[in-house]
Amino acid sequence: MLLSVVFTLIALLLDSAVAVAQPLRQASFELRNEIKVKVPEGAQRLRVWVALPQDNDPSQQVRDLKIEAPYAYRIERDSEGSRVLYLEAANPKDKELTIVETFGLTRREIRDQVDASKARPLTDADRARFAKYLEANKHVVIDSEIKKLADEIVGHETNPVLAARKLYDWVLENVEYWVKDPKNKKASPVGSTSYCLTFRTGNCTDFESLWASLARARGIPTQIVYGSFLKPDLRAQDQDQSYHCWAEFYAPGLGWVHHDVAVADLYHGDFPVNADNERLLRLTVADGVFGNDPAKVNYYFGNLDERRVVWSRNRDLTLTPRQDGEPVNALPKAYVEVDGKVHPEGTGWTRKLTYREP
Secondary structure (H helix, E strand, O other): OHHHHHHHHHHHHHHHHHHHHOOOOEEEEEEEEEEEEEOOOOOOEEEEEEEOOOOOOOOEEEEEEEEEOOOOEEEEEOOOOOEEEEEEEEOOOOOEEEEEEEEEEEEEOEEOOOOHHHOOOOOHHHHHHOHHHOOOOOOOOOOHHHHHHHHHHHOOOOOHHHHHHHHHHHHHHHOEEHHHOOOOOOOOOOOOHHHHHHHOEEOHHHHHHHHHHHHHHOOOOEEEEEEEEOOHHHOOOOOOOOOEEEEEEEEOOOEEEEEOHHHHHHHOOOOOOOOOOHHHHHOOOOOOOOOOOHHHHHHOEOEEOOOEEEEEEOOOEOOOOOOOOOOEOOOOOEEEEEOOEEOOEOOOEEEEEEEEOO
C-alpha cells in the first residue's frame, strides 16, 4: 500500500513537471447558440432560461456577446452565480420562437500543477466552509452504499489529492463510457450516481455524478461544471456540439483541482473500435483521438484541454426569477416552462450549438 502511494505521488510530480515545461495552449472560436421553442396552442405564459457563456471563469474570455430574441429579455444569475438569459412572454402568438446567442471565445488550457505533497488533509473548518459542495443532490446520491464503497476505495488515505486519485482510478477500472459499446450500453437521461454504479456505464454526467458522490462521501468538496467540447470534426458544420461536463475538487494547499474522469475513460485500457462506435468515440474527445494512452489518463487528472466552453455549475439549481417547477437538475442548455409546467427538451424545445475558428 505504501509503495502504491509513493508511485502515485511520483507520477503526479512528474506529470506536473512536464506540464510546467510546456506553454499553455489556447484557442479562439466564434460560437452560435440557438434555442428553438415550440409554443403550445393557447399558452398564456412562456418562460425561458438559457445558459450563457460564463464571464467569471478565469480560463475563458467571452467577447462580443450578442442576443437575438423576439421578446424582451434580461440577464440574471442562478443560485450558483452562473449568468443566465431570461425571457418571458404573455399570451405568445408565435407557434415557434428562436433565441440566438453569438459570441467570441478565447479558451486557455488548464494545468493545476497537482503536487500532492503540497496538499493537506481537510479540517472541520474546511468542510464547514465548503459545506454545500459536500451535500447530496437529487441524482448525486450519498447513501450507506456509497459511503461504504468510498471507504473501501480510499482506505486510511487523508491526503485529498491521493484520495481523489484513488477514486478517479476506481471509476476508470469499473465504469465504461457508453460510446465504447453503443449497441449494449446507454446513458441515463438525468446524470445519475445510482444508474452509473448499477450498470457500470453512462455518459459524462453519470461518470461525474458517481465520482462526486464518492468524493463528497469522503469529505472532499466537489463541483460539477457543465460546458461543451468544441469538436474538430464539427468545425463549421451545421450540427449541434451537445454538452459535456467535468469536475473540480478542493484540496487545501492547492485550491480547486480540475479533472475529467469521463473523457479519461476513452484513453483507459484496450477496447474494440468498429463501425458502431468509431464516430461516437471521435466526437466524445477534445481532439478526435482516442485509445489506450496512460499519459492522457494522467493528464486529465489536474488538467483540461482548451477546446471547451463553460455554461454553468452544479446541480439542483434555483433560477432567477424562480421557476415554478422543482430545482433544475442542471443547466447545460436551457430550461423552459409553459403555464407553470416544465416544457421538455426534444418535444418542447431544441438547442443547436455550432462554431467556427477564425
